[in-house]
Amino acid sequence: MPRRARTECKAATCSNAGTIECAGCEGAVPVAKYCSDACRTSDWPSHKKYCGKKAYTLDIRIVGSKKPVIKRIVDVPSWYTFEELHYVIQYAFSWENCHLHSFVFYRPRPRCRRIPAGKEIIRFLPHGKREDPWSDPDTTILKEEVATLADVYGEAGKYHSEVESRDTILPLIYLYDFGENWEHLVTFKGEKVATADRPIFSKVTGYPPPEDAGGYDWDSADDDEGDIFAKGRDPDEINPEVMNDEKRWEKRYKACSRMRL
Ligand SMILES: [Zn+2]
Ligand SMILES: [Zn+2]
Structure with a gap:
């Protein structure tokens, strides 16, 4: 079109x-x-x-990735639940929703550069999952399919005070695939008036790792390697205009919501 x-x-x-x-x-x-x-x-x-209504601009990147950083800047509807944010991240990085995932807001320890490291503040239970009996009693546990982004990022949100720290918002880590442990750092960048009832991407860099790639060690990678997952990929996967297509998103949303793990 x-x-x-x-x-x-x-x-x-x-x-x-x-x-x-x-x-x-x-x-x-x-x-x-x-x-x-x-x-x-x-x-x-x-x-x-x-x-x-409002949309929140989020910077979502795969922790450790470089040259280029595998990153998406995306406006996400404020009324989306964290379960729907899970769909957005699956879509954004071409994941196939075939492994477990988790969302955690955490307070980083001072002077600690490793991500994530620090105290768990809010943990989200994936749809239909029960609370982990070993979780820290101080951590707030929310249901992913109930809590909305506005509950946390909105200034009047029920849980906003828990994630606000010296005028910034605590980092959120989305962990995907508990075997390969792909960590996605989600950083709040601001809010705006929504222009759609779906995610709208404004910046996309780096091909995402293929499913079951086995992980990747960027620290010991050769500097000349370039965009390491680019080989044989479809350029549509990182084209914001294609990613913003309503039909493409709806198809993925439906597929994701049918296959809850
Ligand atoms: Zn209007
Ligand atoms: Zn007209």
């Missing part, structure tokens, strides 16, 4: 110029525009899913 001009009416079946800005999502870039009230009304069932 050709990319729509920013001034085109947002209604799905209309190609007129969009001249009326949606008042509900003021400040969104791009803001939804319509050619007529009729088009605004017809688009509302889909537009209302995100109109006036």
Whole structure:
């Protein structure tokens, strides 16, 4: 599908110029525009899913990766649950959701550079999993399918005070595959007005490791190695415009939600 001009009416079946800005999502870039009230009304069932709501910009990178850092900058709907953030990360790094995962916010120890290291603050239980009897009694345990990003990142969120530390937000680690231990560092970068009810990627670098690659030791890698997982890969995997396609995302979302581990 050709990319729509920013001034085109947002209604799905209309190609007129969009001249009326949606008042509900003021400040969104791009803001939804319509050619007529009729088009605004017809688009509302889909537009209302995100109109006036917030998205959080997250920097998600594979810990240790370099030359290039395997990284995605993505706006994620604030109303997404952490289970849905799990889907976003699976999608972002072409993972196939065939291994266990976990999310943990932690408070880094002073002067400790290894990631993650420090005290567990919030741990999320994957959908349908019971609490680990050995977990630290001081750690807050939340259900991944219940807790939303706004509960944690939103200033009025129920758990916001737990992750706020000297005007910054504590790091979140997403661990995927408990055998190969791919650690993804999730850093909060800010909030904005949502422009979609799905993740929107603005920057993508580095091909992700293939599933069951066996891990990778970047520290002892040859400096001239380059993008080590690039060989034989589909450029669409790291093309933000392709990744932002609504149908592509919906297909992956459905596949992910069907195969809970
Ligand atoms: Zn709107
Ligand atoms: Zn129109």
